Amino acid sequence: MASSVTGGPRRWHAEFAWLARGAAPDGLAHDVLIEAHGDRFTTVTPETPAAQVPPGTVRLPGLTLPGLANAHSHAFHRALRGAAAGDTFWTWRDRMYAVAERLDPDRYFALARAVYAEMALAGITCVGEFHYLHHGPGGIPYSDPNELGRLLIAAASAAGLRITLLDTCYLAGGFAPGGEARPLAGVQLRFGDGTAAAWAKRMAAFDCDPRGMIGEHARLGAAIHSVRAVPPDQVPDVMAWSHAHGAPVHAHLSEQPLENAECLAAFGGTPAEVLYEAGALGPRSTMVHATHLTPRDVELLGRSQTAICMCPVTEADLADGIGPAPALAASGSPLSLGSDGHSMIDLLEEARWMELSQRLATQRRGHFTPADLAVAATVSGHACLGWPDAGEIVPGAYADLVTVPLAGPRLAGAGAGDPLAALFAAGTAADIRHLVASGVDVVRDGRHLLVDDVPRELAAAVRAVLS
Template sequence: MQVTTYWLEHAWLDTHVEPGVAVSVTDGRITEVRTGAEAPPQGAVPLRGLTIPGLANAHSHAFHRALRSTVQVGSGTFWTWREVMYQVASRLTPETYFSLARAVYAEMALAGITAVGEFHYVHHAPGGGAYADPNAMGEALIAAAADAGIRITLLDTAYLSSAIKNKHSGQAPNQHQLRFSDGTAEAWAERASALKDSDHARIGAAIHSVRAVPAGQLSTVAEWAASRNAPLHVHLSEQTAENDACRAAHGCTPTRLLADHGVLGPRTTGVHNTHLTDMDIALLGGTNTGTCMCPTTERDLADGIGPAAALQRAGSPLSLGSDSHAVIDLLEEARAMELDERLRTRTRGHWTAAALLRAATADGHAALGWDGAGSIEAGALADFATVALDSVRTAGPLPRLGAETAVFAATAADVRHTVVAGRQVVRDGSHVLVPDVASALSEAIAALRS
């Protein structure tokens, strides 16, 4: 067994910053954490700055990265943005998606992200023939994460209808959504069952939304996830139009509908959870259903500010995601959740820096089904990231305020090192496996436009 030792100049150990920490790694896990190491032990790899557990991006649509800047022209709403998104989705093949996702996941690694939850609904590659495998698109994402050196939870998504039609059924998918659909939840489950876990990949499930999965088929998806003890995610009350349609058809909110069909629970995460009633908040908290906030996307799409603080007080664990990748920066997502709440309430200090880092690390990994990740302690997965404390953004504060510096001043550009399963994926700000990430992104996006 090969043992690798990393010397952390400063380490965030859940509650405080500790100087001089030696971490031993064997077979991808931390085997020893030794404090009081004033200098790097012989043979140790020094990581200078503040080392934190690897960041977990709990909600991603990798292909949305191709929309960056393009969708900033003009005005509109979520629904007009969606039409542009459909155009990009229509051009994806397993090859083009692999190239784009590989570059996007490499960009995540550069930002200190060691695990991603990919909310995957662009199924059924076009053309048949060589793409006869109905999981070719999902397998491309799993391979892309491996090439970029990060972990992935593929949240294979049931997407069966375009809107709520009535209490018993949904409207047929439109022309853009046809490839998203398996027809029925049973057919979705059969296809998803062919996907397998691996060392770097976990298979989870997702319900796109109550508008995309008719009420009578929600339990099929929930039971599939429960039988595998897999994470289950769902877009929830992102738009008021969704709430209005649900009330008109079912006489209740989307949260109540999900509760009635067995979807809520500690393995489930509601994404956005923006437009909720007090009863919705109580239902989510009382069932320990998680909440994934995506502040940079929620403000980019003019969705609104969700009641994150109230949800956490009620018992809903918080995680964070970059969603549409307006930016890929989990430190910004953590900061934005606090600052958005300050704007909404006109008071400060809803979360400590430590609490925000836990949402971005341990609680995010838990939402993705990666047990034993998100902490720097013996037995944990050896996934961590180092944030510079001497950049123009982070220089000045005392190292003991490293958590506050990371959350409220640093950006993804300040990440110097990223380690996944004990292997250094980012070294001195450069990706080891994808040497020129910017070129890879440009080429992949250009291929989709041609």
Template sequence: MKGFWCEAALIEENGRPVVATGVRLETHDGRISGLSSGVNAEPGDQVLDGMVFPAAANAHSHAFHRILRGRTHDGRGDFWVWREQMYRSAGELTPEKYEKLATAVFVEMVATGFSSVAEFHYVHHQPGGHPYPERHGMELALARAAMASGIRLTLLDTLYLAGGIGAGGGGTPLSAEQARFGDTDAHAWLDRLSSLRTEVTRAFPREMVSVGAALHSVRGVPEQDLKIVAEHLPVDIPLHIHLSEQPAENAACQQAYGVTPAGLLARHGLLTRRLSAVHATHLTPEDIRLLGEAGATVVMCPSTEADLADGIGPARSLSDAGATIALGTDQHAVIDPWTEMRALEHGERLNSGQRGRFTPRELLAAATQGAAASMATPVMPAALRPGAVCDLMAVAPDSVRTAGSAAPQFVFSATASDVTDVVIAGELVASNGIHRRLGKPGNLLTEALKEFS
């Protein structure tokens, strides 16, 4: 049994989040076993100053894209500049390099307030497409990185078979740069996915590392392979997909299949509550209806969508239709849960000309419960309550950004720089931006990035 005493915290009371002071949490096996408010700390309690929230969950990450930060803006930094650097970075990865890099990236996430991440992983094989001698070398490197950093990991093993949608709906061949992303066919991927699940279950704690599935996109997975996935994918794991990120994707899908990407997934029974559609930036009203009626999750990544000039997705309309909104950091142009929350609302305001598209409560739910529910690791609620995992982040209420802010409205003032303590599974893992075991994220990132051009 361990105790945490919070100066103030967002707790669940009668089914609603409220700000309480003098909150004491008792923990057992990484979960909150008792909660009381209006009390003093007891001897031996870990004191968390400031305002304590549930830790955030990162519903979409490509860890190796962290290499791209500040490196894709030569000239005017158009898409082709970005694409060239992305493929160069992917081509330089090895299991050893990736473990070192991912450890640093995950430490950066932890220090900024994330306690879990869904890693959308497709760099499976050696350059050229040959398997590593250790079958799951790259995947296990990511799992070890997560364990070292203390973050909960849902490893989304990704099916990537085609470089685009060809004439008649067949996939075009993978390019030389994409060869290491691919598998022979959907059956080979399903076999590798099953083997990976077995290995991860054997080697890592279930509440810390688990395996999910992803389809890269309808561009990367031809229709005949979608059918195979729909028929054979185990029903007990989450499924993610990049969906309608670019208008060109929609146009190619319409031309080849006669429907939008969302319509194609619905055609094969893949549009369900367990699906997480990432980006979903360019949707028709019918797409929004389909995603909402399915109760799917839509993962928005506002800072990346802005960096890549993808556009502003219809988050409010999707939420109103019944979809769950979640947040991710994707290519890590910035790793900051508070910035992503705020950017989601700001995008809605810019697109609609109206304020107040999402309440602070809804934005916090997107960064916590909504994102965590898309993963295979335990779900963190949007407010602290007994029985939930003890994943916490404390935020300074008196920084130059937060001073004077009402605690429930920190969404509109706080940044990752204000996160003072992060607790995962009942263990204090970071304080004031420094990982308690591995040190400063900047130092780890600097060393890891030296190995990439």
């Protein structure tokens, strides 16, 4: 990532800015003068007439938001975009394994860098990479056992993003009734460390600081792949590492009915109940998908303040189902958003479908306000990735800005009404023109400043993986 701006302050003047707090009830303010020094905002002053703006201030016509946070990514899944439309989730998974089998460090870096650059063009300043492809073919570790994790961090930096590397514990290929673990096989051998203790030992080799930071722009988090992949008696070792570093821990939860059925047969409880008993729920934990839940599951997740990452576009693409997002939010679980398998990378679309899917399921409108959707895409996403000082345009927060002009065909006229509502009703990633991440310009006038030709690099990287 380009180094943080040094020297004097930088200033921007936003026609409209969503501040999340300190403004009108919906967080929207007009004529906002924003100042940053280095990678942090220092002052934010709404209602500053253009005539009073200091020389050298960058004008931001349209609507400006804090940087968006993509709370759930599998970078290599981008190579599967548009593939296997008629498959089930499980046959799609076989295709995904075939892609994972072809990846080597050079191909993986090229693909991840291009994918993260695509995220920057979509207004994303921070990504949570759910990383489980750890080892070489046959499960043989690289000379540096964290080589692939380090290259993902380097790829995010090269594309201008902050990253939380959610290094994933993945130990079993499923469970038989009674709880006996099925061994890993085939490409899954590249995912496994044998035991959670061995996973934690590999994590120690990252040499992160006591807060889990690896440099200025990356931090280490933990992930439990799922109840299918991590036996309950192994979960405490993962949680112990997380607690020792104050780090986030994420897990796939109840994505498929078969996952729930196998969990009930193996352990006599739902995945949420099993993870609760193992100590994996709580304010630093995020459950991804949470699609097929019982009322008891919703209660456990909300009461423990466990966050939920919804990935509605991927869930629709894979025909997984519609999760109970309104009930989860009402129970006390903060909601965030992820692009997961990257069937598209567009958090505005993810937010829109979190609302629209509920309308289809209930035949009722208005489950989430535009401000609710903005919080999920910004504040809550950064918080669940371990960046609580990001996702808001307030003094002291990371200087992240994403600007959407209101002059294009989808958003024309929005300035005369409610720009935030119009953005989440009709805006797309293609409308985003400017991105500042940690005080550094990354996208200007729709062009990525660190990666010369993002579509060309994406095409070349995908061809290299699939050929």
